[in-house]
Amino acid sequence: MASREGESGTAPTLIQSVRRAVRLxxxxxxxxxxxSAKQLAREALLPLPTAYHLLRTLVHEGLIRNDNGVYTLLSPLRRDAGPTIHEPALRIEAWVNTLSLDLDAAVYFVQYRDGEVELGAVSDNPARPPVQEWADFRATAHAHAAGQSLLLQLEPEQRLDHLRRHPVTALTPHTVELPRDFERRLATLPRRLPVLEHQEYALGTACAAVPITVGAETAAIALSIPASEGARLRDLADRLQRRAEQVLLAQTFAVATHSHEP
Structure with a gap:
C-alpha cells in the first residue's frame, strides 16, 4: 500500500507544496x-489536513471553487510552457509593498546572480523604513537573514567560493565572527525554512527571510522590524512563508506541472 506524503512530520518546502497542489x-x-477533499487527498496520497490547507490556498488563488465541500476546477489545466493560469504576471515592487503593509514590516526581494547577492526590490512604506545599508549588502550575506537564506540554497562549492570572495567578518557583537562557526551554524539551519536573524547586520534590527527557488533561480523574500519588536519575528516569518507559498503556486504553475513528483 502506498504511503501518504507528509506523515513523517517534516515541514514541506515551498516547491513541494506547489507540486502537491498540482497533484490535487x-x-x-x-x-x-x-x-471532495477526502476523495482528492486519498487519490493524491496526501494527508487530509495537508489537502485541506492546499485546497484553501487554491481557492484563495482563484484556481478552484468550494461549494459546500465540493471543490470545482474553474478552468482546464494548461500543459504548455506559455503563461501561467494566474495573471497578470507578478510585479515584484507591488508585491513587496503589499507585504510591507500586510505584515507591518519592511520587506525586501533578493536574488543570487552571477555569484553575487542582488537586492531586487525594497518596500516603500514610510511607517516601516528599510534598514540603512551601512555595510555593503552584497559582501555581508553572512550577517543578514536575506543573505543567509540565499547561501543556504547554494551548492557547497558555490557557497565556499562566495565566502572566499566575501569573508565572514563581525559587523556587530551579535555577528558570527569565524568562518568555521558560520558553517556550523548554517549546517543547523533547515535549508528551505525561514531564517531568523537578530541584530547581526545592524544593531536595533531583527530580520527574517524565506527562500524562493524555482528552476535555476535562487531568491528570497525578507523582512525587517525593530529589535524591540523581536517577539513578533517568528509569527511574521511563518506568515511570510505562507505568502511566498501562495505566490509560488500562482506564478510557477506551468513549471511545476511539468516537474511534479510521481
Missing part, C-alpha cells in the same frame, strides 16, 4: 473537475 489539481481534472 490533476486529480480534480481526472475526476471531471469536481471532488
Amino acid at each position: 489539481l490533476d486529480e480534480l481534472e481526472r475526476r471531471g473537475g469536481a471532488g
Whole structure:
C-alpha cells in the first residue's frame, strides 16, 4: 500500500507544496473537475489536513471553487510552457509593498546572480523604513537573514567560493565572527525554512527571510522590524512563508506541472 506524503512530520518546502497542489489539481481534472477533499487527498496520497490547507490556498488563488465541500476546477489545466493560469504576471515592487503593509514590516526581494547577492526590490512604506545599508549588502550575506537564506540554497562549492570572495567578518557583537562557526551554524539551519536573524547586520534590527527557488533561480523574500519588536519575528516569518507559498503556486504553475513528483 502506498504511503501518504507528509506523515513523517517534516515541514514541506515551498516547491513541494506547489507540486502537491498540482497533484490535487490533476486529480480534480481526472475526476471531471469536481471532488471532495477526502476523495482528492486519498487519490493524491496526501494527508487530509495537508489537502485541506492546499485546497484553501487554491481557492484563495482563484484556481478552484468550494461549494459546500465540493471543490470545482474553474478552468482546464494548461500543459504548455506559455503563461501561467494566474495573471497578470507578478510585479515584484507591488508585491513587496503589499507585504510591507500586510505584515507591518519592511520587506525586501533578493536574488543570487552571477555569484553575487542582488537586492531586487525594497518596500516603500514610510511607517516601516528599510534598514540603512551601512555595510555593503552584497559582501555581508553572512550577517543578514536575506543573505543567509540565499547561501543556504547554494551548492557547497558555490557557497565556499562566495565566502572566499566575501569573508565572514563581525559587523556587530551579535555577528558570527569565524568562518568555521558560520558553517556550523548554517549546517543547523533547515535549508528551505525561514531564517531568523537578530541584530547581526545592524544593531536595533531583527530580520527574517524565506527562500524562493524555482528552476535555476535562487531568491528570497525578507523582512525587517525593530529589535524591540523581536517577539513578533517568528509569527511574521511563518506568515511570510505562507505568502511566498501562495505566490509560488500562482506564478510557477506551468513549471511545476511539468516537474511534479510521481
